[in-house]
Amino acid sequence: MGVSLLLPLEGVRVVDLTNFLPGPFCSMILSDFGAEVIKVERPPKGDPARYQGGMFTSAGRNKKSVALDLKSDEGKEALRKLVLNCDVLMEGFRPGVLDRLGFGWEAVRALNDRVVYCSISGFGQTGPNRDLAGHDVNYLSIAGALSISGDPDGPPVAGGGVQVADLTSAMYAAVSVLAAIINRGRTGKGAYLDVSMTDCVLAFMGPRILEYFDRGMPPKGTMMGRSGFGAYRTRDGKYVSVGCLELNFWQRLCDALGDPELGRDPKYLGWFDRMKYRAEINPRLDEKFLLRDRDEWMKILREADVPVTPVNRIEELENDPQFVSRGMIKRVNGQPLVAFPVKFEGLELREPGPAPELGADNGGILGGPGL
Amino acid sequence: MGVSLLLPLEGVRVVDLTNFLPGPFCSMILSDFGAEVIKVERPPKGDPARYQGGMFTSAGRNKKSVALDLKSDEGKEALRKLVLNCDVLMEGFRPGVLDRLGFGWEAVRALNDRVVYCSISGFGQTGPNRDLAGHDVNYLSIAGALSISGDPDGPPVAGGGVQVADLTSAMYAAVSVLAAIINRGRTGKGAYLDVSMTDCVLAFMGPRILEYFDRGMPPKGTMMGRSGFGAYRTRDGKYVSVGCLELNFWQRLCDALGDPELGRDPKYLGWFDRMKYRAEINPRLDEKFLLRDRDEWMKILREADVPVTPVNRIEELENDPQFVSRGMIKRVNGQPLVAFPVKFEGLELREPGPAPELGADNGGILGGPGL
Incomplete structure (x- = not known):
């Protein structure tokens, strides 16, 4: 099989243990750039996003799926093999869970010190909130974004339309994984990335925080009206x-x-x-x-x-003339998928494709010649 | 001067012609990873964000500033020298402007074919909307995000609190620049990146688009309530x-x-x-x-x-126990700056520092030994 020099992440293998949106949106970007993304899902149901109205189809494109029970010896052995043969490991469990399963950063580094290990969590791997449960609205809330969201003259409403906290952290995870891959090219070593969704929203609040103090701490209506x-x-x-x-x-x-x-x-x-x-x-x-x-x-x-x-x-x-002209929405199996939004010369992207069935690649990957 | 192997973009020089928020937020991330960012500003006032309540301080950290009149021969010659000695060129003019000034992609590539050239514009370099003026709210609007924004039972309001379109495109520009740098490591050649802010918002809408059709095209209140x-x-x-x-x-x-x-x-x-x-x-x-x-x-x-x-x-x-514990807000010259939101092991980040005075580095850079 030929390798395209123009897919920037051709030859990079990502083992992705994440569910829902933040992690999968990040690994979708890595896949768009040419990485091989192997989604590891828990049998028998897999990623809960499979049952949440389109979220899975959107971020699952072009990925492979293996179903592994990480509590079983067979599952652990299979994940160990994947870790030995991957470049990036992504996980979104509550802090400490993967450590207890034997796949924390230290254990993975001992197996393969070239791995870029990316943890995405609601509040981060440290701090008083580390073990708390939360959703998008909680991260927006603690980072101050909710206090200036919604109608300027109304109460706080998570009114961004898109999943701001999930997607912001997906983007920060993606830039950080790429920076770590660049660094590995010089040092030969991987890195550990602790992505806190809350901290990512706070980074997006950076300009607003300075504006707020510069303007003398105005009430929401004055700030956002x-x-x-x-x-x-x-x-x-x-x-x-x-x-x-x-x-x-x-x-x-x-x-x-x-x-x-x-x-x-x-x-x-x-x-x-x-x-x-x-x-x-x-x-x-x-x-x-x-x-x-x-x-x-x-x-x-x-x-x-x-x-x-x-x-x-x-x-x-789908019929807006600008998006038609830019080829931004592609139908795959009848579903409207949004293309990677940057156009390149001198670089190629992988076209949007279908998302995998749960466990579709168990045979090919776990028993295949690649590992 | 020692080079740190652990700052992933140490040795990468970014010439940044952008103003306001999207481009500067992108080059701030590159700077946080260790790149040298030289902000090129138009005399006598420089980036209009300097006069917009904190926006400049927020994204300008650790950058250098040279003031260049790109319509003068001296300014053009200085930019030519910068292009010969840079890795990344960023610009956010309306499409065609830099081409007319003699610094379009073809001209820059002829000077230095290793340059990663990143254009950020409202609607992209092609398509019926390419020449239209617009702001954040317009990009949210055409990409469908505004139609589901604000109070679920009220009219459309750009209610995300943060500048969703500006920051989304900054993040897509950053991942794309990093991917192009990775690719250059294999091909020796730079690339051209056409970042449309509108298309970037549409990419963030990807999961919502599928959810909308999956749920039978519900009205906003049903979708977002x-x-x-x-x-x-x-x-x-x-x-x-x-x-x-x-x-x-x-x-x-x-x-x-x-x-x-x-x-x-x-x-x-x-x-x-x-x-x-x-x-x-x-x-x-x-x-x-x-x-x-x-x-x-x-x-x-x-x-x-x-x-x-x-x-x-x-x-x-600034006093939230989680952010205190994570060291997320650092005072620089009395201003609260938000740290890069990902914590690393095996990789270093540059600490937040002050933003430059306009033209502070004209002497050091344009006459200096680096060029």
Whole structure:
């Protein structure tokens, strides 16, 4: 079999013990770059994400699956073989679980000191919260993101639409695994990565934390309230969003909406003033936007060079001209999979493919010539 | 000067022409891993983020700054020298701008074919939207995230708290640069990376897209509404968040709140049922949570092994015991900077340091012995 020099992780084998979203989303990225990802699942049901509406299909693409009971001697022996022959080991158990099964960092390093060992957990492997249970909303909460989430004038709501904590930690795990692979090229040794989902959300909060203190610790509504920047409802019940942060865009928006006085009012010329007086400004904008349908406003505002986009509903994504042009959604077994979002020259990516059946590769991998 | 084998990007030089948040957040990560990041800024004011409440301080740490007018011959010559001596070039102009200045991908590759050239733009370098202006909210909007953002039963609101589109694209740029560096180790050649912020948000939407179709295209409230999972107001006006997705956590929550009948009601035993009947369940929970202060509920619910966390306000982060224990926030010149969120063994990170004054390194870099 030929090896492509242009798949950057061709020849890298990832043994992935993680479930649900954070770990699998990370190993999906490694697989998109050409790594061989072997998903190790617990029989008889496997990754619980298999039963959670599409999550498994989304992140499982192109992976292999072996079903191993890690509490049995056979399962342990099979995992030992995999560890001897892998480059990256990923796990998302509660801290200490894999150690008790005989596959903690020290034990794995003794077997194969080239392994990059990546642990993903809710709060990290250390600290007072290490053993606590939690979900996405808890990590957002403790990292301060929830306190400024949702409607600016309403209570905290995990309102990001996407699974911010899960996906943020998946991305930090991926950059860290790649950095550790680069380092191994110079030192010959693997590394241990302790990825805390909470800490990853806190890193995303970095710019907001400084903004908050710089602005004198404003309440949520003052910090997050906007006008001329956000979604507005149109006559047909759809929404457009406009991003008029700069004065020129703000004035073009008011002109195109037919309210040029609003754009010239000296009270609203500064961005912070438009945030401050949002309760005066937004109702005037709301009223205007309700006068026409979404697509009419799209045409008028695009012609006026205002930053405007439709608020696409999920079923509209596949036919959006920009995504069609970029080839961003590919149907695999009838399912819409999103391609890796960066386009390359001088580098190749693996195309999205199907997710494996549970244990599909038990024969080929555990008994195969590769190990 | 000694080179540390344990800083994975030691010896990698990044020339960073980007402003605001997406590009600088990416090069901050490369710098944390040991790369030398030279920020090229336009005189006389430099990166507009310098005037935007903390954003610059947050992402500028440990970078160098040179002020170059890329429209002047001197500026072009200086950038040419930098390109001849760099590993990564990052830019975030509107598509085509750098090409017209003589530093498009083909021109840079002709100067130095080992360069990893990373362009970050709102919609990408191709497609009908390529030349449109936009901001974070526009990218969230076209990628479908806005349609399921904010309060589940309210209008679309960019309610993630953090700058989801900016930071998502920073992370995809970072993983892609690292993959291209790995590839260069085998091929000797750089690569071109076309990072579209919109496409990056769409990639984060991947799991939601499949969930949406799997669940029969539910309206936003049905898709995103929760009960027993989210923030609840306590007697002192603060909030706690609970993450009771699993039945055992749900029942423990109801018991600890003093409403065991709610946890046993057969109507609410399934997760999807608890989402469906949230309008019946949440008011009962709201009422209970209002009976005690936040810290009382924290104690009671932790003892009951319910996934519960305080909804920290930003000023509470620095003293949160978990973040203190993990050393996550470091004061640099009095400013609270968030450390890289992954802890390593076998790999080192650069500690957070100050951001540069505009042009601080003009002398040292442009006239220095390194070039």
